[in-house]
Amino acid sequence: MASTSAPAGTAAAPAAPAFSPLYRQIQALLTRSLTLGEWQPGAALPSEPELALRFKVSQGTVRKALDAMAADGLLVRRQGKGTFVATHAEAQVQYRFLRLMPDQGERQAMRRRLLDCRRLRAPAEVARVLGLDSGDSVVQIRRLLLAGEVPVVLDDIWLPARLFKGLSAERLDAYRGPMYRLFETEFGVRMIRADEKIRAVAAGGDEAALLNLPEGAPLLLVERLSFTYGGKPVELRRGLYHTAAHYYRNELS
Amino acid sequence: MASTSAPAGTAAAPAAPAFSPLYRQIQALLTRSLTLGEWQPGAALPSEPELALRFKVSQGTVRKALDAMAADGLLVRRQGKGTFVATHAEAQVQYRFLRLMPDQGERQAMRRRLLDCRRLRAPAEVARVLGLDSGDSVVQIRRLLLAGEVPVVLDDIWLPARLFKGLSAERLDAYRGPMYRLFETEFGVRMIRADEKIRAVAAGGDEAALLNLPEGAPLLLVERLSFTYGGKPVELRRGLYHTAAHYYRNELS
DNA sequence: GAGTGGTCTAGACCACCAC
């Protein structure tokens, strides 16, 4: 890390970054280590002075890289304790990706009911958004989320089978805790970021029946594409939310 | 700013912050200046060394305060030029609060059609969320947004009349550019942050007619509460989005 | 008390922008 003016690596885009600050290079190296699993989710990273020594860089530069990654949600910093790999297992990030809130009362964990889990050749559309070859297989999951006895969310989920070897209905059903935590601990796939497209749609026959609603009832359609390290898409999710007693919460800033 | 350990000001919450770092205090002072209008939207702040001198603090501390405020969207920093008060007038933040994207093609400015603008006593619910006294008056606006000739969004907007003296249908109709820019330049009210609650609903008779849809068509209901400096609510907006050719985009991280 | 991250400082140099 002695050369400050190292080129910014591959640059396919026309507007190549002319210059990459040291802390960004450190950030890239740390992200790479995360990808390779050098530190497991929830584990502590080496301390700032250690990392500074390792990268031959001042502690301030390491700090800036760590702060940036903490801001991105990849790391969690705790004063007096250390810097840790972010995980979906923690209570504080339990609901990071579920924006559904009840109109009344506090948010509570919803019950899950697994409806289906099968392996199949990826439909064209699914293969396209997940960046799979046609012919690659995916795991398709259908499940309900219920508030008490009332079904609120109907999810269809597609995962690249290659990354989720051995994922089965039994495994899903037996698991207690958030699905993303299972993915993380059992398959080493961490969801970092997601894009959602939200629409209002009328409930179709099957969906209406599963959600215990009349056909044609308005539902929130939430299409989510989730990414792991490096912006690699690893999950497609199509959720139908019944928003009579819940709403989707968003903060703009 | 000589004393590092000044108390953190008022602390009504049970868990009072035991300690407020210098840069947070600087941040509070700068935010106060913004509130008081010391620098207009789009204007440049004094340079970092000047601010450091003014607050009797090192440049690094000023920088940390400015960086934090830039991250919050209150300021915009431009290398080689200076630090500026964020504004809704800039192209880059044009769509900061409108998350609607077309399925096909690039996002384009939508045409506006003002349907109504009147002053009235705040309905109880509106007064409650805007923190007004019962009896305070509000400006109520109803408008359409159209993509080409197709109505896509029906907005109902409520604003505290006290803050928007002189806002009229003529003024709104004559203004070219984003509504939040008008609020900012003409009334000195800057929208900093907003909370949205999103649901799927069936179009009612009036709404269906205005959006040129059959009654009962599914629509996205977006209830937005916007805040200015200091977390003060200053706008309630109830939008109905027709999501056949558009979707609401959200990024989770 | 030892170790961690958090704050604050001071100074050097770099990249960008305008004149």
Added chain:
DNA sequence: TGGTGGTCTAGACCACTCA
């Protein structure tokens, strides 16, 4: 060429955690 924000360094001290 001078001024701006951006990066990097080195060192001091503070707050938090835990043994």
